[in-house]
Amino acid sequence: MSKPSRGLKFCPVSNDLLYPRENKELRRLEYYCKNCDYVQAAEPGETCVHVTELKHDAKEQTVVLQDVTADPTLPRTQEVTCPQCQHNEAVFFSASSEQGMTLYFNCMLCQHRWRDYV
Ligand SMILES: [Zn+2]
Numbered sequence: 001m002s003k004p005s006r007g008l009k010f011c012p013v014s015n016d017l018l019y020p021r022e023n024k025e026l027r028r029l030e031y032y033c034k035n036c037d038y039v040q041a042a043e044p045g046e047t048c049v050h051v052t053e054l055k056h057d058a059k060e061q062t063v064v065l066q067d068v069t070a071d072p073t074l075p076r077t078q079e080v081t082c083p084q085c086q087h088n089e090a091v092f093f094s095a096s097s098e099q100g101m102t103l104y105f106n107c108m109l110c111q112h113r114w115r116d117y118v
């Protein structure tokens with residue numbers, strides 16, 4: 001008998017392989033089925049391992065805005081340089097905070113997010 005592959009999970013409804021994804025709202029790892037709506041939260045022990053793999057920049061998660069580079073309605077600029085990868089195209093958007101309006105840039109290449117005060 002070979003050892004069962006660690007981490008592989010299957011949907012109890014449709015028997016398909018479950019895929020890991022990060023639930024950004026709940027800030028946890030979960031597994032979902034691509035063929036039905038089944039979702040299963042990862043066990044606490046697994047969370048650190050997989051979240052580290054999925055998200056190298058967990059510290060950037062303070063702003064709750066997702067997938068901004070995939071949003072075609074947001075403006076883009078080539079006037080900035082990403083402080084992380086030196087790429088020169090970023091999506092930008094503003095959000096109000098306690099300090100007033102804050103301008104955020106989100107690198108198109110590495111997804112790094114940084115901000116400027118307006
Ligand atoms: Zn399923």
Ligand SMILES: [Zn+2]
Nearest residue numbers: 082085107110
């Ligand atoms: Zn970058």
